Amino acid sequence: MASAQHDTAELSARLSEHMNGYLYTASLYTVTRANVADKLAEGPLTPMQLGESTGLNGPHLRRLMRYLATREVFREDAEGRFHLTPMAELLREGVPGSLRDSFLMMGEDLYWKPIAKLHETVRSGHTAFDDIFGAQFFPYLQSQPELASLFNRGAAGFSRLWAQSVADTYPFPVGSKVVDVGGGTGGLLRAVLAANPTVTGVLYDQESVIPEHQLDTPELEGRWSAQAGDFFQTVPQGADYYLLKSVLHDWSDEDCLRILKAVRSGMRKGSKLLVVDPVIPPGNEPDASKTIDVMMMVVHDGKERTQGEFTDILAKGGFKVARVLPTDSLMSIVEAEVA
Incomplete structure (x- = not known):
């Protein structure tokens, strides 16, 4: 009986920690918004010193950073000063x-x-985003320029985590032309072109996104162009490869079929589609793709997909899967051809 009570107490403690998980996210946002990590770049500081330089309340900040230190974000020393950790550096x-x-x-x-x-999303089967903000995610961003710019920068930050892995994994043939459909600020296309000096590329996204591209570097000069458009309607014609990185996961199956139809209409004979997204593995083991899947459900009505679900949605869109290439990052490359 005592052992069972001990097990229950331990499980209760672990579950309670999960219950408070949103505090972790809010804490990280608070110190990031106040540039605390940048303030510590030159050496450790006390919470009072940090408070003076950030405009935050020193005693409250200490409690917040003490909490983050339990997760290896910052480290408190015996003198009460806080240090950067490798995690906080990011x-x-x-x-x-x-x-x-x-x-x-x-x-x-x-x-x-x-x-x-x-x-409410789980009850209704649809995101509550539209009801809260009066529009779907991306149309809403178009009405909020500052927020849209932050989204572009934030998405680019995530993209940097895996762009190089994707570029290093896929063997693009010499002289091929790549269109990065919905490519955002061009982080993946930049990595692909840098890794393949004979490849040329087109960054294709909404007109409001294109000006924030990351492609204007000397090593890529003359090998890229940018084109604005709506990937639900059309894409640049006749390229060898079409990339859809972190695009399909933003959309429902119905909307994905509209995107795939537009991409397919732009492809020539022999063109290939490369879908770059996580592929959800089977089983109950933790995997970041399962976390992101719930986020896509909440915000976009989108989803991450298993290999079987990719095969199914691509088949409905007129494609057949040729192979799935894992990378050393979260992302996999689903290579498809016109069926």
């Missing part, structure tokens, strides 16, 4: 692998409010 602006803009993006009402209505 909250700094402009460092390799920085997720600063991604955390700022995820801390906006854009995500918080729909997440708070998760129960």
Whole structure:
């Protein structure tokens, strides 16, 4: 009996920690918004010193950072000063692998409010985003330029985590032309072109996104162009490869079929489609794709997909899967041909 009570107590403690998980996200957003990690870049500081330089209340900030230190974000020493940790380093602006803009993006009402209505999404089978903001996610962003710019930067931060892995994994033939459909600020296309000096590319996205591209570097000069358009309607014609990176997961099956139809109409004989998304593995083991899947459900009415679900949706869109290439990141490459 004592052992059973001990097990129940331990499980209760673990479950209670899960219950408070949203505090972790809010805490990370708070210190990121205040640039705490950047303030610590030159050395450890006390919470009072940090409070003076960030405008935050020192005693409250100490409690917040003490909590984050339990997750290896910051470290408190015996003198009560806080230090950067390797994890906290990634909250700094402009460092390799920085997720600063991604955390700022995820801390906006854009995500918080729909997440708070998760129960309604699961009840109705549709995101509550439209009811909260009066429009779907991407049309709403078009009406909010500053928020849209933050989203573009935040999405680019996530993209940097896997763009190089994707570029290094897929063997693009010499002289091929690639269209990055819905390519955002062009992080993946930049990695592909840098890894393949004979390949040329087109960045294709909404007109409001194109000006924030990352392609204007000397090593890529003369090998890329940018084109604005609506991937529900049309795509640039006649390329060798069409990339859909983190696109299909934003949309329902019905909307994905509209995108696939547009891409298929732009392809020539021999063209290939490369879908770059997580592929959900079977089983109960933790996997980031399962977390992102719920986020897509909450905010977009989108979804991550299993290999079988990719095969099915691509077949309905007029494609056949040739192979699935895992990378050393979260992403896989689903290579498809016109059926």
